[in-house]
Amino acid sequence: MPEFRLYNSLTRQDEPFAPADGHTVRFYACGPTVYNPAHLGNFRTFLFEDLLRRVIRLRGWDVEQVMNLTDVDDKIIKRATEQGKTIREVTDPIVEIFHADREFLRVQRAEHYPRATDYIAEMITLVQRLEQKGVAYKADDNSVYFAIDKFPTYGTLSRLDTREIKSGARVSQDEYAKENAQDFALWKSAKAEDEACEAAWDSPWGRGRAGWHLECSAMAMAILGETIDLHAGGIDLMFPHHEDEIAQSEAATGKPFARCWCHGEFLLTDGTKMAKRVGNVATVADLRANKVSPAALRHFVFSTHYRKQLNLSGEALEASQEAVRRVGDFADRLERELAGTPELAQVAETLMVEATAALYDDLNAPRAMAALFDFISAANREFDRRGSDKGSLLRARDVFAQVNAVLDIIPERGLDDATLAAWVEEQLRLRADARGRRDFAAADEIRKAIEAKGIVIEDAAGATRWKVVR
RNA sequence: GGCGCCGUCGCCAAGUGGUAAGGCAGGAGACUGCAAAUCUCCCACCGUCGGUUCGAUUCCGACCGGCGCCUCCA
Structure with a gap:
């Protein structure tokens, strides 16, 4: 391992x-x-x-x-x-x-x-x-502060030399009660408005709240x-x-x-930190309003390493939406297929090895996703070759599930709407009849009507499949 | 002023001292009545200038450009 x-x-x-x-x-x-x-x-x-x-x-x-x-x-x-x-x-x-x-x-x-x-x-x-x-002191304002000069290793994590914090830095002027501007509040004495909204508690230093x-x-x-x-x-x-x-x-x-x-x-x-003060925030509610699937957002976020800045854009989100559609279609196929070629098992092993190697290497999700897409291509290829190896199919399903248990980027199925489903099935029957008569004009009309409801159909060898895309 | 990150294909984005993953978009085919899905093929010399090296996109330096932290903050 x-x-x-x-x-x-x-x-x-x-x-x-x-x-x-x-x-x-x-x-x-x-x-x-x-x-x-x-x-x-x-x-x-x-x-x-x-x-x-x-x-x-x-x-x-x-x-x-x-x-x-x-x-x-x-x-x-x-x-x-x-x-x-x-x-x-x-x-x-x-x-x-x-x-x-x-x-x-x-x-x-x-x-x-x-x-x-x-x-x-x-x-x-x-x-x-x-x-x-002896590292905390109560100040005149009844607040308690931590004395950073009593903790010699202060600054180790951020590597900020406290003596260097000056010109660009803004140090609050109103907290005059502190002995040192860098000291921070452990316990804040209560003000009238704190009491009014039940944000004050009893303590050995009087009423207040924790920092x-x-x-x-x-x-x-x-x-x-x-x-x-x-x-x-x-x-x-x-x-x-x-x-x-x-x-x-x-x-x-x-x-x-x-x-x-x-x-x-x-x-x-837009190239700057997403923050309320900048006024460029987007929320999950916005995502829902724009019909961006959670799978797509996850894909988008995981397509960049976590220690690198990531710029949110509609274009990038759309690319993810499309990418994730491919993952979903493949997931369907994995369920649908009855067997694979012997090589499919090998292809699955490669995914397992590469995805775990990437993920265990400081969470390199982009690399893991690349391995996943390589796998999807290779597995599709193997399925197209129509093998009869049941074991390799099971292995492929198992590995795909394990990788997806981490990334979780299969888009959700369209809403279960029984009425709509029945309607689609009926239309598909009519269309099949039309196609049987080689009346393609009529068949295409029906397809158009179905697509108008945000449903895409695929004529496969045996039957016609359909899925909700929006 | 201090600390730190980033600049790779039209867009997003991995990665390596020995000539660049993946996704989206795009082009050409196969399959299909037509589509859709799928498959095949094509599609970058890695910000600029120096240096180190047999050899650098990958190391060092400078410069240009972008971002963040030093204040509440995911």
Whole structure:
């Protein structure tokens, strides 16, 4: 079995990866802040994490994955205040949308989706541990901060020299309570609006709420343990979020927080980062409105390596839509065929070897997909030769299923509409009659009528097949 | 100012020190009544300029162009 390798942001190198216990990968992925439906940029990261999860399972390991839901932060409080709601009333519907979108894009369910507000006690305990270690201090504003100069290795992940953060960087001017501009909040004292929307809790430092960075450390350690195998997220989280997670966690436990860090690159639109502030976001709702299939989006995302920026365009999406159509047609054929040639088994082995080699090589999905398309061509060729080897067919099905269990890019079938189906079958009977009479004009008329309903027909040797294409 | 990434066929995109995967689009055939699907064949010398090397798209340097992080952020 080929070695499973991942690029570790911590060492900036490809490294062999295996779970510490040799069995279960303890995996933490930073999740969404639930004040707005996640956009496709967010989902690119979740798709990359889905790929990672599925490849880990292909490799034979179990996964215990945590994805947090940040359900208390400035933006949520702002929205709650504007709408006169509690933060829970703001976040609950968004959490539902997140899961619906997630399912739509076939992102597998993680084992845990902890909400930050359900782990306040763990966060308070963590802050207390940090106070005991002397790396946290309470400021005049009743907030608690982490003193980064008490944590000498601060900056290791992002390689940002704190002394160099100057000209281009904007440092918030209003947080004067901090001893050092780089210190970050562990616990924020409550303001009136926080109380109004139920975003404040009791603590040893008075009413307040946990800082954003703290939740990930607290929940990761509470659910997965003090040293986890894998921590993933978008590249933008590397600094300061992940840097701060490392500082908090390791200062408290004295142990490494995550053995391997993985960061996914951005999705761009029109050449710039997809972000609400830029106003170029696209969502799963847009995808649905434009009838882009989830399989096509997955193909599109996986056609570029996860550590490379990817530009979203209608053209690229259409190419993926078409590519995935081919995969779907082949999947149908694989089901339909009764046997293959002996060579088909060999072709399947090649796919298995090449796809796993690519996937285990730092999740090289583009290469795995190339292997898949090579396989589809070769297998089609073998089927055209009309063999009678049952075993090779079964092997081809098995390997195709294994690769697709990772990529999951077979487009969904058209909606089951019994009335429409009956109508199509009736039309096809009429058409068959017309063709039998060699009345091709009439046959073509019928085909046109069927195609007008978004259905394409294929005259095969025995019968005529049809499928919904839109 | 600091840190980092990228520039490969019309579009998307892998990859390697010894003359470039795959997808989409396109062209020519086969099959078909015609289509559709499928098959066959065709379709790039890797941003520019230097350097290292027997040999570089692949290493080094400079330059040009694009993007990101350093602030909430997937």
